[in-house]
Amino acid sequence: MKALLCKRHGLPDTLVVEEAPDPVPGAEEVVIDMKAAGVNFPDVLIIQNKYQFKPELPFSPGAEVAGVVSAVGPGVQSLKPGDRVMGSCGHGGFAEKVLVKANKTLRIPDGIDFDVAAAFTLTYGTSWHALVDRGALAAGETLLVLGAAGGVGLAAIEIGKAMGARVIAAASSPAKLAVCREHGADVLIDYAKEDLREAVKRETAGNGPDVIYDPVGGQYAEPAFRSIAWRGRYLVIGFANGEIPRLPLNLPLLKGASIVGVFWGAYTTREPDRFAADLEEMFARIAKGELRPHISRRYRLDEGARALEDLMNRRAIGKLVITP
Numbered sequence: 544m545k546a547l548l549c550k551r552h553g554l555p556d557t558l559v560v561e562e563a564p565d566p567v568p569g570a571e572e573v574v575i576d577m578k579a580a581g582v583n584f585p586d587v588l589i590i591q592n593k594y595q596f597k598p599e600l601p602f603s604p605g606a607e608v609a610g611v612v613s614a615v616g617p618g619v620q621s622l623k624p625g626d627r628v629m630g631s632c633g634h635g636g637f638a639e640k641v642l643v644k645a646n647k648t649l650r651i652p653d654g655i656d657f658d659v660a661a662a663f664t665l666t667y668g669t670s671w672h673a674l675v676d677r678g679a680l681a682a683g684e685t686l687l688v689l690g691a692a693g694g695v696g697l698a699a700i701e702i703g704k705a706m707g708a709r710v711i712a713a714a715s716s717p718a719k720l721a722v723c724r725e726h727g728a729d730v731l732i733d734y735a736k737e738d739l740r741e742a743v744k745r746e747t748a749g750n751g752p753d754v755i756y757d758p759v760g761g762q763y764a765e766p767a768f769r770s771i772a773w774r775g776r777y778l779v780i781g782f783a784n785g786e787i788p789r790l791p792l793n794l795p796l797l798k799g800a801s802i803v804g805v806f807w808g809a810y811t812t813r814e815p816d817r818f819a820a821d822l823e824e825m826f827a828r829i830a831k832g833e834l835r836p837h838i839s840r841r842y843r844l845d846e847g848a849r850a851l852e853d854l855m856n857r858r859a860i861g862k863l864v865i866t867p
Contacts, residue, residue, distance in 0.1 A: 545867075546638035547847040550601040552592040555851035560844060563603075566635075566642035568616030573645050575628060578610040579661035580636040582842075582863040583694065584758075584783050585808075587855045589634060595808070598634050604851070605636020605865070606808075608643070609651060609660035619645045627651045629660040631668075631811055637847050639867050646815050652826050662694070662836040662862040663829075664822070669780065669807040670698040670756070671821050674706065676810075677803045678754045678776045682707025687743060687752035689767060690759040690783055691728065692719030694862040697837050699756045700726045705833045708754075711746055713739060713763075715857075722860050726837065740766035751775060751798075764788035768800075775800040837861030 546563040568574050586604040588594040609629040612622050622628065622645060629651050630643035651660045674680045686703040690696045691712035703710045704727040712728035714720050720731040732742045743752065751772035757764060761784025768777055768790055775798060782788075795802055811818040828834045839861045842850040850863050 544639040545844060546603045547605075547844055547865075548601045548603055549590045552590060552600075555587070555590065555848040555855065558590065558604075558848045558851070560847070563638065565640050568614050568619075568642060570617045571619060571645050572616040573612050573619060573622055573628075573630075573643055573648055574614040575608055575610040575630055575641045575643055575648070576613045577608050577636065577639055577641050577867055578657035579608070580605045580641075580865045581607040581661045581663075581665060581694075582850045582854055582865060583607070583665050584781060584854060587851055590851070595806075596633055603635045603637045605638070605641075606633055607631055607661055607664040608636040608641045609657040610641070612648075613640065615645070621645065622648060622650075627657075629664055631664050633808065637844065637865055639844070647811065649819065649822055652830070655826070655829065658838055658841065658864045658866070659829075659836050662838050662864055663825070665807070666694040666698040666862060667702070667825050667834060667836070668811070668818070668821060669695050669805065670702050671825055672807050672810055673756060673778045673780060673805040674699060674702050674754065675821075676817075677805050678756075678778050680706050680708055680754050683709075684753035685709045685711065685747055685750075685772070686754045686756060687711045687713065687767065687770075688728075688756045689713050689763055690757075691723045692860050693758065693783065694859075695758050695780060696756070697723065697726050697861050698834070700728050701834050705828060711743065711752060719860055722837065726835065734763060738766070739763055740770050743767070743770040747772070754778065756780060758783055760784045760788050761786040765790055765794075768794055771798050771800050773799055777802050779804050838864055840864075841866055843867075
């Protein structure tokens with residue numbers, strides 16, 4: 544098979560497409576013939592050896608795939624060759640054949656294309672876990688989404704609206720904010736042009752957002768937190784900015800607010816039954832039209848490095864997908 548390989552840690556331009564051995568499923572594993580693979584920010588980190596998981600070299604990045612089961616290992620009862628599935632694999636997804644644990648693989652419902660399924664798991668799974676489970680967002684509350692035009696950001700907007708919240712989208716350009724509006728955002732803030740804290744204060748009549756969804760980190764974390772409502776929940780999703788913020792701990796004390804970590808990858812491993820239930824609920828909402836993954840561009844496998852570069856350099860709006 545062909546695979547996009549990381550043979551030494553570095554930036555996307557160090558990746559190469561080469562022939563690699565076909566994977567063989569072990570106990571409770573399946574092999575998926577990849578039809579589409581989602582591109583996510585952890586893929587940029589893992590090839591630089593900056594992510595929580597550090598696979599041995601060489602490896603393929605790519606944490607979520609959709610395709611057709613071609614082989615099953617001993618003990619697999621729920622899946623068979625020919626099944627249309629989506630899977631969460633951590634790494635290995637940017638290859639023609641992908642090894643995935645059976646308990647992290649689900650059948651794709653009828654009517655959902657491979658690219659939509661591949662663009663769905665991590666972004667919507669992360670945002671659902673963050674807002675429903677960790678943030679306990681309630682109808683009538685106000686949600687502030689930072690980095691709102693990215694894959695997880697757009698998912699957070701849609702999920703927030705589906706839960707009955709008022710959603711404020713913050714992003715860095717009018718083009719990005721226009722997409723946020725298309726996906727349901729009630730209020731738009733261009734934090735490249737105006738002071739984030741003052742804008743949030745204005746748009747919430749001084750009360751602040753009940754929940755802040757932050758996949759960015761960096762310079763906007765503290766002004767966002769300073770705007771939070773009493774008993775607010777600040778959701779730490781990731782650090783796409785590249786800088787891990789250092790918040791003064793008197794701030795949560797003064798607001799009676801919570802800083803809540805969201806580690807979706809560990810959640811799927813530690814609580815697989817809840818993860819599966821999340822996906823079933825989200826599939827139902829896709830069928831109703833409440834959730835609409837936004838795929839802005841598709842790349843061939845031999846263009847995979849360019850996809851990661853575009854994501855890393857913030858040229859992506861919504862989700863990028865790699866196909867074989």
